[in-house]
Structure formats: structure tokens, C-alpha cells
Amino acid sequence: MTTPPQPQETPGFVEKLRQEPIDGLAFKNLAFAALTWLRTNHEMVNALNVFPVPDGDTGTNMVLTMQSAYNEIKNSPERSIEKIANALAQGALMGARGNSGVILSQLWRGVARALDGKDVLDGETFAKAFAVARDTAYKGVVRPVEGTILTVAKDIASATEKALAITQDPYEILEIAVEEASASVERTPELLDVLKDAGVVDSGGKGFFFLLDGMLRFSKGMPLDTAVASVKSLSALNFDNAMETVEEGQDYEVVVDFRPHEPLILEQFYSDLEKMGTSIQIGEGEGMYRMHIHVPTEKRYEPIDYTMSIGTITKVHIENLLAQMEDIEKSSKAQPIKLTPVEPGQIAVITVAPGPGIANVFASLGAAAIVEGGQTMNPSTQEILQTFENLPTDRIIILPNNKNIFMAAKAASEVTVKQAAVIPSRTVPQGLSALLRLIPNGDFDAVVADMESALGDVETGEITIATRTVEIDGVNVNEGEIIVLHNGKLILSTDNLTTACLAFLEKAAADDFELITLFYGADIQKAEVNQIADQIRETYADLEVEIQNGGQPHYQFIISIE
Amino acid sequence: MRIGIVTDSTADIPPELVKQHHIRVVPAIIVMDGESFTDGEDISRQEFYERLPYLRTPATTATPSMGVFQEIYTKLFQEGAKAILSLHVASQLSGIFNTAKIAAQSFGERVHVIDSTSLSMGIGFQVLAAAKAAAQELSAEKILDHLHSFQKRIRVLAMLDTLEYIRRSGRVSWATARIGALLRVKLFVEVSEGKVLNMGQARTRRKAIEHFKTMIHKLGPLEELAIMHTNAEADAHQLLADLALNLPSPIHVLNATPVIGTHVGPNGLGIAAVLK
Numbered sequence: 001m002t003t004p005p006q007p008q009e010t011p012g013f014v015e016k017l018r019q020e021p022i023d024g025l026a027f028k029n030l031a032f033a034a035l036t037w038l039r040t041n042h043e044m045v046n047a048l049n050v051f052p053v054p055d056g057d058t059g060t061n062m063v064l065t066m067q068s069a070y071n072e073i074k075n076s077p078e079r080s081i082e083k084i085a086n087a088l089a090q091g092a093l094m095g096a097r098g099n100s101g102v103i104l105s106q107l108w109r110g111v112a113r114a115l116d117g118k119d120v121l122d123g124e125t126f127a128k129a130f131a132v133a134r135d136t137a138y139k140g141v142v143r144p145v146e147g148t149i150l151t152v153a154k155d156i157a158s159a160t161e162k163a164l165a166i167t168q169d170p171y172e173i174l175e176i177a178v179e180e181a182s183a184s185v186e187r188t189p190e191l192l193d194v195l196k197d198a199g200v201v202d203s204g205g206k207g208f209f210f211l212l213d214g215m216l217r218f219s220k221g222m223p224l225d226t227a228v229a230s231v232k233s234l235s236a237l238n239f240d241n242a243m244e245t246v247e248e249g250q251d252y253e254v255v256v257d258f259r260p261h262e263p264l265i266l267e268q269f270y271s272d273l274e275k276m277g278t279s280i281q282i283g284e285g286e287g288m289y290r291m292h293i294h295v296p297t298e299k300r301y302e303p304i305d306y307t308m309s310i311g312t313i314t315k316v317h318i319e320n321l322l323a324q325m326e327d328i329e330k331s332s333k334a335q336p337i338k339l340t341p342v343e344p345g346q347i348a349v350i351t352v353a354p355g356p357g358i359a360n361v362f363a364s365l366g367a368a369a370i371v372e373g374g375q376t377m378n379p380s381t382q383e384i385l386q387t388f389e390n391l392p393t394d395r396i397i398i399l400p401n402n403k404n405i406f407m408a409a410k411a412a413s414e415v416t417v418k419q420a421a422v423i424p425s426r427t428v429p430q431g432l433s434a435l436l437r438l439i440p441n442g443d444f445d446a447v448v449a450d451m452e453s454a455l456g457d458v459e460t461g462e463i464t465i466a467t468r469t470v471e472i473d474g475v476n477v478n479e480g481e482i483i484v485l486h487n488g489k490l491i492l493s494t495d496n497l498t499t500a501c502l503a504f505l506e507k508a509a510a511d512d513f514e515l516i517t518l519f520y521g522a523d524i525q526k527a528e529v530n531q532i533a534d535q536i537r538e539t540y541a542d543l544e545v546e547i548q549n550g551g552q553p554h555y556q557f558i559i560s561i562e
Numbered sequence: 563m564r565i566g567i568v569t570d571s572t573a574d575i576p577p578e579l580v581k582q583h584h585i586r587v588v589p590a591i592i593v594m595d596g597e598s599f600t601d602g603e604d605i606s607r608q609e610f611y612e613r614l615p616y617l618r619t620p621a622t623t624a625t626p627s628m629g630v631f632q633e634i635y636t637k638l639f640q641e642g643a644k645a646i647l648s649l650h651v652a653s654q655l656s657g658i659f660n661t662a663k664i665a666a667q668s669f670g671e672r673v674h675v676i677d678s679t680s681l682s683m684g685i686g687f688q689v690l691a692a693a694k695a696a697a698q699e700l701s702a703e704k705i706l707d708h709l710h711s712f713q714k715r716i717r718v719l720a721m722l723d724t725l726e727y728i729r730r731s732g733r734v735s736w737a738t739a740r741i742g743a744l745l746r747v748k749l750f751v752e753v754s755e756g757k758v759l760n761m762g763q764a765r766t767r768r769k770a771i772e773h774f775k776t777m778i779h780k781l782g783p784l785e786e787l788a789i790m791h792t793n794a795e796a797d798a799h800q801l802l803a804d805l806a807l808n809l810p811s812p813i814h815v816l817n818a819t820p821v822i823g824t825h826v827g828p829n830g831l832g833i834a835a836v837l838k
Contacts (some may be wrong), residue, residue, distance in 0.1 A: 340736070364743035365763065436747075436763040441734075450762075457769070514766040515746060546745050562765045 014221045015410060022121040022170055024084035028073050031088055032214040035066045037214025038207060038222040043281065045210065048203035050194050052466040052477050053485070055377035055404075055553040057201035061098035065105060066211065068095020068380065081121055085112040093411060094382035100204040101181055101380070102407035103137050107208070115273030123168035127160040130177060140407075147192030149204035155184035156212075171219050178216045198470045201283040226270070253302040254321045256291045260311035264289060269310075276302045287406070288314065340558030342368045344392045346440040347447055351399040351431055352379060352409075354554030358428055358519055364436045367399075377554075378404055384412040388420070395444050395449065396420040401431035403488065422450045426488055427460035428519065428550075429560030459513070460487050461504035461559035463497065497524075500530050502539060508559050516543055519558040563644055565696040566638035568648040570626075570658050571601040572821045573678075574790060576814050583693035586634050587648040590658065590821045601819055610820040611793035611828050612726040615713075620730045621824040625657040631665035635673055645702040646673045649689050652756035653677045655733060656701070656821075662713065674702060676709065677736040679756040682789035682818055684718035684832035689779040713834075717781055718753040720832035721774040723794075725769065727827035734758045750777065771797065771831070775804060778833055786811055795830045801831060 022028060038045075038059075072091025073084050079247050085468030089112040089143040092105035118125055134157040137150055137311075142148050156382030159180035167173065188202040191194040195202055217224055254277075266282070268290075273280050277295035284333050289311075293303050304316055339360050342348045348368035353359035354377055359370045369387035371379045388396045394416050400409040403426045413420035421444070434451035462485040466477045477483055479492040484492040484499045484507075492503050501518075510516060516536060520529045529547060550558055569575070571589045579811050580587060583829055589601040592610070595618055599605040614621060631648070648666065653659040666673035678685040691712050695705045722728060725747050728737045737749070737760075748770040752763035761777065764770040787809060791798035798815045807813065818832065 361744055365747070366760070432744075433765075436765065438760075439762050440760050442761075514768055517744070544746065548744065562769070 015313040024079045024081045032302045033218030034211040034214040038210040039063045041075040045207045048200045054467045058100045062207040063099040065101035095380045097380045098378040098404045099407045107133040123170045123173045126170045126173045130157040146190045152184040153505040154207040178319040251297045254303045255317040256307045257315040258311040258313045259288045311514040337363045342364045347395045349397045355550045357551035381408045394418045398422045399425045399431040401425045401472045423451045429458045429460040430455045433458040455519040459508040463557040464555045513561045515562045517560045518547045521552045521555045524556045566646040567644035567693045569689045572651040575684040575686040593622045607817045623821045625661045628665045648675045652679045653755040671793045681753045715837045717835045722749040723829035731825040783838040785838045787813045788834045789815045790832040792830040794822040
């Protein structure tokens with residue numbers, strides 16, 4: 001990862017920057033600054049996700065989307081801002097992950113449109129860019145919701161347009177944009193009840209703020225690699241994404257629980273740790289802290305020695321990251337999935353699967369290609385596109401099986417020249433129900449309509465562990481508890497898995513159906529699954545109960561009732 | 563001019579109609595755990611379906627020998643037939659058509675072997691149409707012409723209660739064994755022009771039967787219908803009642819030949835229809 005020259009290091013940097021017009025090269029640097037600052041703060045954005053489920057992290061999705069956007073321009077010698085902006089937008093589109101990523105890519109598309117025919121980004125064009133970005137983003141969403149990134153984009157467009165009366169300087173327009181972004185983000189809880197109930201601001205809006213703020217900080221010579229120092233509550237610490245962001249040279253993951261002798265000075269602690277390694281996270285518990293860091297092999301004991309010098313260590317965990325990566329690679333190569341070969345001209349169904357077992361089930365029902373959900377559970381536009389571009393057919397149907405993947409799937413269907421339709425499946429059971437309707441040699445529109453109608457045939461239950469304490473839809477959730485979702489709606493929080501499953505079945509009126517299928521995840525043992533299944537069979541003696549190893553992360557159970 | 567009508571046991575023609583129209587039926591062979599049985603003679607349908615789930619190795623089917631065909635053709639000519647129409651199960655699904663064709667060679671142009679491109683009563687309706695035409699003293703050429711267009715009006719649909727048997731049978735290339743499959747999947751197929759087409763799947767029997775009814779209704783106005791089942795008599799009669807169709811000729815409900823049962827498994831439902 002190349003870094004532009006650290007602003008503070010070059011005297012007169014800021015003055016020189018402000019004098020030069022913003023051409024393609026300058027725009028590129030601004031884009032990199034935006035990416036860097038968002039990456040630095042993406043954990044905070046992730047922590048704003050209201051829904052207490054462990055997938056679809058907005059911060060991670062937006063970083064990955066922005067990274068893909070930047071990758072498109074990073075080696076480009078282009079000076080034309082029109083070309084750079086368009087390449088950036090294209091990269092964002094292809095790398096878009098999650099709904100937030102897709103909307104972000106549409107904002108960039110709007111910016112690129114406003115820069116058509118332009119050589120430089122002046123104040124007037126900047127304000128226009130925000131306006132076109134707003135319009136493009138709103139158009140791309142079927143049901144725009146206020147109190148989200150859309151509102152922030154709207155407010156910025158409005159403020160920057162007004163600002164043109166006072167200034168034409170692009171950096172001053174940027175400053176006004178950032179101020180408005182910050183204020184708009186703070187107002188989002190007033191527009192969206194679920195944010196107010198959870199006591200947070202909108203994550204997508206905050207992510208967008210960080211992107212613009214990063215550009216501003218760069219233009220002011222401020223550092224971009226130290227996070228707005230923040231401490232999370234202990235159970236919000238999420239190390240799962242460690243695998244996504246292993247950087248070169250960082251071989252070991254060190255986690256230390258400790259009680260400091262004296263009140264911890266956070267900034268100092270952070271900056272001391274930064275001298276040793278990366279991916280630093282600090283969590284606060286009852287009178288203790290947990291520190292997490294990635295370090296190179298030769299420094300693997302430094303964090304421990306250092307922490308020992310300022311407090312009492314209660315627990316230490318060291319893990320060899322490279323060995324972990326190798327294990328993951330080995331296990332993913334283990335069982336290739338047997339897919340149905342597509343005959344030329346047949347309808348091919350592409351489906352997203354959150355776990356290997358579920359992938360196998362989709363394959364057995366005739367799916368032509370599987371997109372693996374991945375740890376973040378959100379594949380990009382490009383990842384979806386790749387699965388079907390080379391199939392010997394022009395008739396493609398995509399099953400996203402997750403409401404946060406729908407937009408990336410739609411983007412893929414619009415980018416391809418093939419005839420592609422996206423069925424709005426929001427869960428794995430819905431996807432299965434739709435796939436059952438596939439007639440490979442059938443009429444495309446008829447099959448699509450049939451699949452859409454099949455979505456309502458099945459009831460979905462999802463059982464997972466809450467990632468935050470929140471009140472949603474009248475249900476009080478404490479993080480760490482087991483939560484139950486019925487067709488995507490949170491219905492219950494409890495401490496017992498069996499209770500959770502039975503409660504779902506009751507709420508979904510399982511008695512009216514014939515077949516219960518339990519897809520169990522990677523985080524639960526078969527023995528426990530069997531016990532729960534037996535309980536279910538006892539309670540619902542008239543129904544059949546089928547158990548499948550879904551292998552999905554995060555969700556102990558995905559349950560379908562048919 | 564008398565024309566002899568020959569078919570094989572996969573046509574599932576009700577015995578009383580076979581007698582009534584003087585049709586000759588060549589029986590197929592069923593092999594269960596090493597023992598071979600002649601379809602319709604050595605083993606009753608009841609017995610076959612009772613044994614089917616408990617077999618150590620999957621049941622298979624085999625073509626009757628060429629000699630059996632030649633015997634039947636010879637006998638018909640001895641009885642005064644001037645020509646023979648021999649209609650058989652789709653060549654893509656069975657070797658019976660091929661064997662008949664080879665057997666017919668020694669009789670020159672007097673034996674016409676016809677690929678029904680169908681199965682069960684899909685063949686049966688063609689055979690009955692040919693028999694009725696033959697009874698009206700139509701020439702072989704005229705009957706063949708008529709059959710050619712008649713074939714286009716025939717539809718055969720089926721609902722399989724399980725994928726287990728069709729996967730093992732290997733006759734349908736797209737329905738091969740897969741790991742990690744769901745246990746309870748029911749399959750809809752259409753037999754068309756000798757091919758078995760995938761018409762979707764379902765997970766519960768109730769939904770599957772509902773969907774099957776919809777598929778039948780979608781065929782449009784019917785002239786004739788037969789309902790077949792593989793040891794699912796009650797469901798077949800229920801289907802008949804639910805369809806509530808008023809057709810000029812009686813709708814027969816038949817337990818399909820074990821030849822089909824071997825490849826499809828028990829508790830299946832099927833229909834053969836002649837469109838208006």
C-alpha cells in the first residue's frame with residue numbers, strides 16, 4: 001500500500017496544495033486520503049450498525065468498496081480529472097459490497113457525471129458534483145429512506161450550493177461540505193426512529209463523512225492514520241475480520257487483558273502500541289481493558305512487556321496469523337462443490353451461500369454457480385459478475401438471499417450484457433424456495449415470475465448472538481444473548497438456544513406447515529443440534545424435521561418452515 | 563386389410579383394452595437382486611413395489627430378446643395380418659425400440675417400428691388410436707400419417723416423490739447423484755420427444771401435488787386423460803376427483819409398470835393427456 005508523502009513532513013505543503021488547481025492527479029490524492037481516513041475509522045462505523053447481528057458491517061463494506069475504487073486509479077498516469085473520476089466510479093461499482101457500498105458507488109458515479117468535460121475541479125463544479133451525486137444515489141434506491149447516507153448527501157448538496165454565493169474555492173467548499181456532513185449525521189436519529197432507539201447515528205452517513213473528512217484533513221496537512229481514539233465495550237470488540245485485513249509483516253495477533261495501575265491515558269497507550277504493530281483495538285470492561293494488536297514475529301512479546309509495565313496482566317493470547325491463514329486456505333480447498341453444468345441457452349441460477357453446506361444444498365438443487373458470502377457476508381458486484389460471465393448462456397437469474405446483497409446483485413445484473421434478473425430473496429430459505437421453481441429450459445419471464453411468487457412459500461428463522469445491547473421493535477436485547485429473527489424481524493432475545501428455536505417455530509405457526517429444516521452453523525456442535533432437533537420433533541410430532549450442516553458463520557441456525 | 567398392432571409393457575394399457583383391441587404386448591424384463599422377472603407375468607405390481615425399497619442393489623430393467631419380437635410378428639402374420647405397426651417406448655429411454663427394429667428387419671417392409679417418443683399411456687394412447695384406425699381398415703401409411711400428427715398432441719407429466727431412484731438409474735443425465743443434497747425433494751418432469759425435462763421441484767408432498775394439479779390445468783382443454791401412479795392409488799384417485807374433469811372417454815387410473823417404477827420410485831404420480 002503506497003502512501004502519498006506525509007503532509008506534516010513537507011514544509012509549505014498545505015499552501016502549495018491550496019494554490020494548485022485540482023486536476024486528475026490531485027483528485028487521486030484526495031481519493032486516497034478519503035480511503036485512508038475511512039479505513040482508519042472503519043471500526044467505529046461498524047460499531048454503529050443498529051441491528052445487533054454480526055454481518056453486513058457498513059464500515060468494512062465501504063472501505064472495501066472505496067479500496068476497489070482507488071485500485072482502479074492508483075497506477076494511472078492520467079491527469080484528466082474526467083477520466084480519473086470515471087475510472088474511480090467504475091472501480092467503486094465493481095467493488096461495491098453491501099447496500100452502503102452500492103450507494104457509495106452511485107455517489108461516485110454522480111461525481112463522475114458532473115466532471116464530464118472538465119479538466120479541473122473548481123468550487124462551482126464541486127458543488128454541482130454533490131448535487132449530481134445526490135440525484136444519482138436517490139435514483140438508484142427503490143425506496144429511499146431519510147436519516148441515511150442519502151439524507152447526508154442531500155444536505156451537503158444543499159449547503160455547498162448555498163456556499164457558492166460566498167466562495168468559489170474548492171477547498172472551502174469541501175470544508176463546508178464536511179461541516180454539513182457532520183451536522184447532518186448528528187441529525188439522523190431524529191429522522192429514523194430505529195437510530196434514536198439505539199442511541200446511534202447512521203453508519204452509512206458516518207462513513208460518507210469520514211471519506212470527505214479524510215480529504216479535508218489531507219488538505220490541511222493533518223494525519224490520517226491515527227483513529228479518532230475510541231474505546232469500545234468489551235463484547236463489541238470484533239476480531240473476526242482479522243483475516244480480511246492481515247497486512248504484510250504482521251505475523252502475530254496478540255490479545256492482552258489487563259488492569260492498569262493508574263487510569264489509562266488512551267492516546268498515549270495507542271501511540272505507544274502503534275510503534276509496535278497495527279490493527280489496534282482497545283476494549284473496556286469492568287475495571288479492566290482488553291488490548292488487541294497485530295505485530296511482526298520479532299516484536300511479538302513487546303505488547304505484553306509493555307502492558308506489564310503499566311498494569312497487571314490477567315490473560316494473554318498469542319496467535320500465529322500466517323498459520324491461521326494457511327488453515328483457512330486448506331479447509332476451503334477441501335471439498336469443491338459439484339455444480340450443475342449449464343447447457344447452452346439454459347437458464348442459469350447464481351446464488352449466494354453463507355456457508356459451504358448451504359452451498360452444497362444449492363448445488364444439489366441445480367444452481368449453476370455459487371457466490372460465497374464470505375466473512376463479511378457481502379460479495380461485491382464484480383464477485384457476483386465473475387460467476388456468470390463465462391457461463392455458456394445468456395439467461396441468468398441471481399438469488400442474493402440477503403437484503404444487504406440485493407443492490408450489488410442488481411448492479412451486476414445491470415452491468416452485464418446478458419439477460420439477468422435478480423429475485424429479491426432475503427434469506428437462504430427463500431432462495432431455496434425460489435430455486436426449486438427453476439425449469440432450466442423454461443420461459444425466462446415465466447420462471448422469474450414463478451420464483452418471485454415462491455418467496456412467500458417459506459418462513460425463515462435466524463438464530464444468532466447479539467452484537468450489541470439495543471431495543472428494537474419492542475424487544476430488549478443484551479449483547480451476548482441469543483436473538484431470534486422471523487423473516488428478518490427481531491422477535492426475541494433469550495439465553496437458551498432450544499428456547500430460541502421453539503419460540504421461532506411457535507411465532508411462525510409451524511403447526512400449519514409440513515417440514516422444518518435446520519441448517520446449523522459453524523459455531524455449534526452436532527451433538528447440541530441433535531438434542532435441539534429431538535426437542536423440536538417432540539413438540540411438533542406431525543411435522544418432519546430435517547437437519548443439514550450449513551456451515552455458515554455467525555448464525556447458529558437458519559431454519560426454514562415449509 | 564388387417565393390420566397387427568404390437569407394443570411393449572411400458573405402455574401401461576389397461577388389460578381390458580388390450581383384449582378389446584387385440585393388441586399384442588411384448589413384456590419387458592425387470593431384474594431384482596439378481597433375479598429376472600417378466601413384466602406383467604412373473605411379478606405383480608403390488609409385489610414389486612413392496613420389495614422395491616428393501617432391495618440390496620437397485621432394481622434394473624432389460625429389453626426382451628429379439629426372438630420374442632420375431633415370434634410375435636411371425637404369429638401375427640400367420641393369423642392373417644398383412645402389415646404390423648410396432649409402437650414402442652422412446653428410444654432415448656430404453657433399448658426396446660432398437661431391438662424391435664432389428665427384429666423387424668427380417669420381415670422387410672411389412673413391419674413398421676415406430677418410436678413413440680413417449681412413455682406409459684403416452685405410448686398407450688398412440689397404440690389405441692392406431693388400433694381404432696386399423697379396425698376401420700385404414701392402410702398402414704394412413705395410420706402412420708395420423709400417428710405422426712397425433713403424437714404432437716400428447717403430453718406426459720410426472721411428479722416423483724423422491725430423487726433417489728431417478729438419480730441411481732442413470733437414464734436421465736441431469737439427475738445424477740450429488741453430495742449434500744436435501745433429503746426431501748420432489749421432482750416434476752415432462753417426457754417430451756423422448757427426453758425427460760426438468761420442470762421444477764418441491765419440498766413437501768402437499769405442495770408438490772398442488773403444483774402438479776396446476777401443471778395439468780395449464781395444459782388446456784383435454785380430449786383424453788390417464789392417471790398413472792407408482793403404488794400411490796389413494797393419491798391418484800384423489801387427484802382424479804380434484805381435477806373434476808368431464809371427458810368423453812373414461813379416465814383410467816393405473817399402477818404404472820415396474821419398468822417405470824424402477825427408475826422413478828414409489829409414490830409417484832403421472833398423467834398422459836391428449837390435447838384437444
